[in-house]
Amino acid sequence: MITVEGFEKTFRYMSMFWQGMGTTVALSLLTVFFGFILALILALMRLSKFKVLKALSSAYVEIFRATPLLVQLFIVYYILFDGIALPGIKLFGFIRFDRFVPGVVALSLNSGAYLCEIIRAGIQSIDIGQTEAARSLGLNRVQTLKLVVLPQAIKNILPAIANEFVTIIKESSICYTIGVQEIMYTVASVKGATFSIGEPLLVATAIYFCLTFPTSKVIQYFERRMSRGDRR
Amino acid sequence: MTEDNIILEIKDLKKHYYKGKLKAVEDVSVNVNKGDVLVIIGPSGSGKSTLLRCMNMLEEPTSGSILFHGRDITKKYTVDENGKKVKLDIDSIREHMGMVFQHFNLFSHKTVLQNMVMAPVKVKGMDPDDAAKKAMDLLKRVGLEDRADNYPIQLSGGQKQRIAIVRALMMEPEVMLFDEPTSALDPEMVGEVLDVMKGLAKEGMTMVVVTHEMGFAREVGNRIVFMSDGSLLEEGSPSEIFNSPKNERLRDFLSKVL
Numbered sequence: 001m002i003t004v005e006g007f008e009k010t011f012r013y014m015s016m017f018w019q020g021m022g023t024t025v026a027l028s029l030l031t032v033f034f035g036f037i038l039a040l041i042l043a044l045m046r047l048s049k050f051k052v053l054k055a056l057s058s059a060y061v062e063i064f065r066a067t068p069l070l071v072q073l074f075i076v077y078y079i080l081f082d083g084i085a086l087p088g089i090k091l092f093g094f095i096r097f098d099r100f101v102p103g104v105v106a107l108s109l110n111s112g113a114y115l116c117e118i119i120r121a122g123i124q125s126i127d128i129g130q131t132e133a134a135r136s137l138g139l140n141r142v143q144t145l146k147l148v149v150l151p152q153a154i155k156n157i158l159p160a161i162a163n164e165f166v167t168i169i170k171e172s173s174i175c176y177t178i179g180v181q182e183i184m185y186t187v188a189s190v191k192g193a194t195f196s197i198g199e200p201l202l203v204a205t206a207i208y209f210c211l212t213f214p215t216s217k218v219i220q221y222f223e224r225r226m227s228r229g230d231r232r
Numbered sequence: 233m234t235e236d237n238i239i240l241e242i243k244d245l246k247k248h249y250y251k252g253k254l255k256a257v258e259d260v261s262v263n264v265n266k267g268d269v270l271v272i273i274g275p276s277g278s279g280k281s282t283l284l285r286c287m288n289m290l291e292e293p294t295s296g297s298i299l300f301h302g303r304d305i306t307k308k309y310t311v312d313e314n315g316k317k318v319k320l321d322i323d324s325i326r327e328h329m330g331m332v333f334q335h336f337n338l339f340s341h342k343t344v345l346q347n348m349v350m351a352p353v354k355v356k357g358m359d360p361d362d363a364a365k366k367a368m369d370l371l372k373r374v375g376l377e378d379r380a381d382n383y384p385i386q387l388s389g390g391q392k393q394r395i396a397i398v399r400a401l402m403m404e405p406e407v408m409l410f411d412e413p414t415s416a417l418d419p420e421m422v423g424e425v426l427d428v429m430k431g432l433a434k435e436g437m438t439m440v441v442v443t444h445e446m447g448f449a450r451e452v453g454n455r456i457v458f459m460s461d462g463s464l465l466e467e468g469s470p471s472e473i474f475n476s477p478k479n480e481r482l483r484d485f486l487s488k489v490l
């Protein structure tokens with residue numbers, strides 16, 4: 001039952017929701033950052049001429065895309081970080097370090113697999129003529145990639161990366177299962193204090209929507225503007 | 233002709249695709265001498281581009297050799313005077329060969345000036361200010377100094393191609409390779425690009441030009457080679473090729489294009 005009274009009680013815990021939102025945003029931003037770096041390495045391995053690197057990268061991407069995120073999260077938290085004693089400190093007074101770090105690691109490992117495919121497609125979408133021109137001028141492989149191909153590829157895939165950020169905001173809710181105090185964890189806490197679940201859930205829904213909807217719209221705006229600029 | 237006058241020596245070059253099913257270039261031997269304007273003509277699909285792209289190893293030949301100042305650049309390793317095995321640094325060879333493409337291939341995320349200074353600064357370690365000054369001088373020569381800060385997308389095809397030519401010249405190449413530099417241009421822009429190329433030839437630049445512009449071939453070329461189905465069928469001076477062609481297929485080709 002949703003009641004006005006229930007909302008009144010829930011709103012008393014708004015500061016906890018704001019902290020949960022802060023955690024969700026921090027979790028997502030760090031995930032995109034580390035996921036992107038990992039993805040860049042994976043994509044370069046995938047496009048390298050060494051068969052072993054290619055195979056390793058493909059295997060990584062396939063495994064992470066073919067297994068549930070929840071399973072990956074649990075493996076990271078219960079197995080990978082089992083023997084690692086992270087300090088039980090709280091960042092900004094509310095982010096539990098020992099839960100937050102495994103959460104970021106698991107999400108980044110997962111997101112890296114998806115972003116790898118985006119980056120690879122971005123690199124392959126750059127006209128081969130750009131590479132040929134660079135090489136014909138005497139630039140080596142690395143210089144060509146760094147100065148000519150990647151800057152263009154990354155500009156083209158910025159919208160896709162931003163979309164991945166939106167996806168991660170939503171998927172990061174799964175980290176509640178390992179005790180990361182993000183938005184969904186707040187819902188559980190408020191439920192414990194107020195004995196009602198509906199109202200906290202609706203508040204969480206509204207917060208997620210306010211985070212993702214405007215972001216998507218901004219991305220769409222830039223996507224449209226960029227595609228206009230690229231027309232010849 | 234002394235040894236030093238030969239810039240490129242191509243011997244029995246083959247380039248096959250699909251495990252030999254498609255012979256894009258078949259047993260081609262040709263030299264590029266200092267000061268030559270070597271023009272390659274022939275129907276489309278005859279292997280002109282492939283031959284040209286082998287010259288700076290953008291394509292890896294199936295067999296045969298390409299000597300650049302006597303050094304085989306198709307081999308990954310060569311043996312030096314002391315009998316030591318040295319790895320071929322293809323980038324340091326390519327520095328000396330400029331290339332101009334049919335579709336310009338200007339770096340679209342860089343301005344005209346940035347397009348021109350990138351390679352000299354990054355490859356040769358040239359001072360950026362000196363490179364910019366040199367770029368402006370070259371832009372003046374082709375009448376595009378007011379375009380230095382434009383992006384390629386803001387330029388016409390003819391302007392892009394003139395920029396592509398001076399971008400290659402920034403590296404002070406010994407030889408310039410042109411792959412149908414005017415084929416993607418609107419007819420009214422062909423002249424401005426050919427004029428730049430004529431200017432270069434007049435200054436003594438060594439050039440290898442794949443083109444369908446027979447007027448240019450006759451007027452500017454000093455040697456013409458005719459290719460068909462991957463083979464080099466006839467080689468000669470412009471008057472030999474255009475006034476007294478021997479090969480049947482060359483005569484047929486000329487009757488269609490002239």
Ligand SMILES: Nc1ncnc2c1ncn2[C@@H]1O[C@H](COP(=O)(O)OP(=O)(O)O)[C@@H](O)[C@H]1O
Nearest residue numbers: 249254256274275276277278279280281282283
């Ligand atoms: N990368 C490639 N893969 C397969 N076939 C190719 C490739 N490049 C060229 N070819 C083929 O080789 C032949 C010669 O091509 P090309 O050198 O481009 O001819 P031209 O420049 O004279 O028009 C053509 O039949 C072409 O289809």
Ligand SMILES: [Mg+2]
Nearest residue numbers: 280281282412
């Ligand atoms: Mg061609």
